[in-house]
Amino acid sequence: MAKVNRLWMDDRRIDAFTGTYADFTGHTVNFAALVRAKKREIVESTFSADLDRLSAAALNIARADWRTRDLSPRRLREALASITTALGVYRTYRTAAVLNPRDERVFTEAVQSARMSAPPNSGGSAFDFLAALFSKPKLDPAEEEFIARWQQLTPAVTAKGVEDTTFYLFDRLVSCNEVGSQASLMGISAEKFHEFCHTLSERWPRNLLATSTHDNKRSEDVRTRISLLSEIPDRWAEALHLWPQLTGPAWNNRTPDRHAEYLLYQTLIGAWPLSQERCWQYMLKACREAKIRTSWHEPNTGYEENIRGFVDGVYGTPEFIESLEAFIAPLILPGRINSLAQTLIKMVAPGVPDFYQGSELWDLSLVDPDNRRPVDFELRAQLLNRCRSLSAEDAVEDWDSGLPKIWMTTRLLALRRRRPSDFLPQSGYQPLVAQGAHLGNLLAFRRGENVIAVVPRFGMTVNGDWGDTHLPLPRGVWVNTFTDARLQGGVSPADLFGTFPVALLTRDLA
Numbered sequence: 001m002a003k004v005n006r007l008w009m010d011d012r013r014i015d016a017f018t019g020t021y022a023d024f025t026g027h028t029v030n031f032a033a034l035v036r037a038k039k040r041e042i043v044e045s046t047f048s049a050d051l052d053r054l055s056a057a058a059l060n061i062a063r064a065d066w067r068t069r070d071l072s073p074r075r076l077r078e079a080l081a082s083i084t085t086a087l088g089v090y091r092t093y094r095t096a097a098v099l100n101p102r103d104e105r106v107f108t109e110a111v112q113s114a115r116m117s118a119p120p121n122s123g124g125s126a127f128d129f130l131a132a133l134f135s136k137p138k139l140d141p142a143e144e145e146f147i148a149r150w151q152q153l154t155p156a157v158t159a160k161g162v163e164d165t166t167f168y169l170f171d172r173l174v175s176c177n178e179v180g181s182q183a184s185l186m187g188i189s190a191e192k193f194h195e196f197c198h199t200l201s202e203r204w205p206r207n208l209l210a211t212s213t214h215d216n217k218r219s220e221d222v223r224t225r226i227s228l229l230s231e232i233p234d235r236w237a238e239a240l241h242l243w244p245q246l247t248g249p250a251w252n253n254r255t256p257d258r259h260a261e262y263l264l265y266q267t268l269i270g271a272w273p274l275s276q277e278r279c280w281q282y283m284l285k286a287c288r289e290a291k292i293r294t295s296w297h298e299p300n301t302g303y304e305e306n307i308r309g310f311v312d313g314v315y316g317t318p319e320f321i322e323s324l325e326a327f328i329a330p331l332i333l334p335g336r337i338n339s340l341a342q343t344l345i346k347m348v349a350p351g352v353p354d355f356y357q358g359s360e361l362w363d364l365s366l367v368d369p370d371n372r373r374p375v376d377f378e379l380r381a382q383l384l385n386r387c388r389s390l391s392a393e394d395a396v397e398d399w400d401s402g403l404p405k406i407w408m409t410t411r412l413l414a415l416r417r418r419r420p421s422d423f424l425p426q427s428g429y430q431p432l433v434a435q436g437a438h439l440g441n442l443l444a445f446r447r448g449e450n451v452i453a454v455v456p457r458f459g460m461t462v463n464g465d466w467g468d469t470h471l472p473l474p475r476g477v478w479v480n481t482f483t484d485a486r487l488q489g490g491v492s493p494a495d496l497f498g499t500f501p502v503a504l505l506t507r508d509l510a
Contacts, residue, residue, distance in 0.1 A: 002181040008227040008338045011187025016233040021172040031184035039085045039161030057146045079126035082114035090155040096144040168290035175223040194431040201350040205425035212356040219365040222270035225335030231460045246320040250313025271364045276315045282366045334459045337501040341455035347412045348453040361402025392500040422448040436469030450507040466493040478505040
């Protein structure tokens with residue numbers, strides 16, 4: 001999810017985008033520093049009792065050895081909190097008798113990072129003790145229990161500190177803020193993506209490939225639309241200049257919260273049409289998770305009413321709604337095409353494609369509980385029945401219902417059923433490289449010997465003008481599964497996407 005999600009973000013414009021975010025919100029753009037600060041706050045608040053228990057256990061272990069018995073309890077607790085904060089992964093998997101090199105390296109890096117950020121003369125011996133304890137070849141029962149309990153704490157600290165706090169604070173491009181992702185990373189090169197898929201093929205060919213889950217901050221279709229903002233940073237900056245002028249009265253003479261306002265605008269762009277109540281419930285959760293001026297544990301009702309009033313006022317400003325819809329209109333189709341491309345990649349790349357309920361059609365859901373609303377399975381059954389007799393031309397005549405997405409999915413599943421040998425764990429992955437002026441806007445790869453997936457990238461940038469761009473196909477005749485077109489040699493994007501916006505080619509074995 002993290003890798004394919006970034007395919008639709010244009011990192012060539014990241015500086016302009018970052019500048020707009022910083023200017024509008026006044027917030028820091030140092031994501032790493034923000035993560036560390038928020039994880040530390042979580043350690044000292046939500047998990048302070050756990051930290052105290054772990055510190056006491058570590059102190060008992062230290063006092064059992066004459067070389068470490070004089071360690072300061074305060075400094076030992078501080079070192080443990082700092083290492084927990086600095087850990088770069090959710091958890092390690094140290095056991096009494098097993099210490100794998102990766103875990104040892106991750107822990108060592110956390111200790112080094114914690115030392116660097118520690119105040120002078122803050123007790124390096126405590127860091128030494130914890131580093132030596134973690135790296136012991138074998139652990140006694142007390143040491144094993146301490147390490148096990150610490151390894152249970154660290155994922156909770158990361159989840160609460162990063163996913164449930166920082167992801168609601170660092171809103172530069174909120175489609176980046178997804179479980180398993182680093183919000184500071186915007187975009188990915190085709191080469192890096194191919195490298196990742198090759199690793200999947202070699203090491204994890206049965207890995208689950210999910211693009212939406214119950215735990216998403218935003219559904220896959222919301223993300224693909226929001227990511228289009230990376231292609232139009234100038235237009236986004238213009239909107240951020242205009243919209244506060246239109247919505248200013250909605251603050252009702254109170255000091256505007258530019259962070260909440262920035263988040264609201266991106267949320268409306270990604271999930272529109274979005275009801276006023278759904279929008280408010282999302283903003284309430286987002287503000288409490290951010291923990292800037294309100295939280296779940298200490299709700300600030302005055303501040304929350306201010307945000308509620310702003311949301312209501314925004315929806316009650318016809319000039320803004322008109323401007324918002326005019327801004328969104330040219331994003332809808334490119335966002336849907338990126339969603340189709342993402343689904344195609346998921347179903348052809350090495351691994352097991354996973355569909356979260358509701359994502360068979362366009363699903364503009366936000367974080368839970370919004371993404372757990374009842375799914376209209378009757379509608380999906382009706383559209384599925386229609387798919388059996390429709391051509392690609394027929395499918396794209398009904399964009400709004402989500403028919404193209406479920407139609408493409410049925411064709412892909414049918415192909416996987418007909419030709420299972422092309423999708424075996426041992427079926428290889430091979431990048432295909434386009435040529436021409438927009439070669440970077442065409443992503444293609446071959447699965448096994450007989451299947452090729454081809455999708456466009458940054459369609460708003462290309463705007464239909466592919467110039468001399470073409471994709472050299474391997475030898476033989478290739479059939480487009482979606483259109484039945486027969487292709488060979490060097491094919492243009494018009495050949496590939498003229499009828500349906502993504503392509504799945506299979507070798508003609510006749």
